[in-house]
Amino acid sequence: MNQTLDDPPFDRSSDVGVACAPVPLRVKRIEVSWLVALVALATGFCMVTAVDLLSASVLLSGTACVGLIALGRKEGYLVGLYNSIAYAWIAQQNGLYGEVALNLAFYLPTGVLGYVLWNRRTRDRVVIMRALTWGRRAWVVAACAGSTTALGWLLALNPAQNTPYIDASTNVLSVIATFLMMWRYKEQWLLYILLNAISIVMWVVRWQNQGVAGDAMVVMWCLFLINSVFGYWRWSLGARAARVEVGR
Numbered sequence: 410m411n412q413t414l415d416d417p418p419f420d421r422s423s424d425v426g427v428a429c430a431p432v433p434l435r436v437k438r439i440e441v442s443w444l445v446a447l448v449a450l451a452t453g454f455c456m457v458t459a460v461d462l463l464s465a466s467v468l469l470s471g472t473a474c475v476g477l478i479a480l481g482r483k484e485g486y487l488v489g490l491y492n493s494i495a496y497a498w499i500a501q502q503n504g505l506y507g508e509v510a511l512n513l514a515f516y517l518p519t520g521v522l523g524y525v526l527w528n529r530r531t532r533d534r535v536v537i538m539r540a541l542t543w544g545r546r547a548w549v550v551a552a553c554a555g556s557t558t559a560l561g562w563l564l565a566l567n568p569a570q571n572t573p574y575i576d577a578s579t580n581v582l583s584v585i586a587t588f589l590m591m592w593r594y595k596e597q598w599l600l601y602i603l604l605n606a607i608s609i610v611m612w613v614v615r616w617q618n619q620g621v622a623g624d625a626m627v628v629m630w631c632l633f634l635i636n637s638v639f640g641y642w643r644w645s646l647g648a649r650a651a652r653v654e655v656g657r
Contacts, residue, residue: 444476480643481536482536519591582604
């Protein structure tokens with residue numbers, strides 16, 4: 410079988426033509442309720458705190474983006490393109506240069522690529538989901554740990570860089586999780602749970618130091634964390650329905 414961008418180098422399986430079980434009506438109702446509740450919480454925060462327009466747009470677009478991705482909807486990538494640009498601007502004002510580079514140099518192009526790849530593997534408007542084996546999960550953990558240590562050391566060389574190792578961990582986890590997301594593996598959400606928890610700590614520090622839009626970013630990452638747990642549950646259902654597991 411020919412390898413394509415739709416699949417990672419280590420995956421020789423194929424889900425072309427996979428007959429996914431239909432999503433139960435109960436799950437569909439949960440999905441709609443979840444997305445509405447997520448956006449409503451973000452909107453409520455913006456209204457109560459009267460945050461500036463840029464911060465509100467980042468919070469709302471980010472929440473809508475991750476909510477759609479959790480449901481397996483490719484439209485989340487399109488919303489994420491704006492969020493990457495606007496979030497990078499706020500990160501730059503807070504001295505988080507690793508976050509700036511991540512969003513502009515990585516999230517923008519992978520947002521376009523991810524949309525294209527998901528569009529090729531969509532059934533009934535939902536992407537086909539799958540799972541890694543335990544051996545592949547171990548490789549992912551090793552890659553995250555080694556890359557975070559190396560990047561943190563490099564970022565620490567910049568005297569203007571705040572929290573270099575925290576910033577490094579968010580960058581590394583984001584990159585690896587993004588590839589897992591483009592390749593449609595449910596384990597992306599395990600990385601996002603860790604990433605979002607670290608990001609909350611990072612933005613709490615910036616908020617305490619009067620960072621720009623610190624409160625809005627803390628709320629956004631808290632919503633991301635909650636959504637990651639939901640996303641893992643939803644994608645676990647999807648991976649079982651698609652009957653696709655790497656290595657089988």
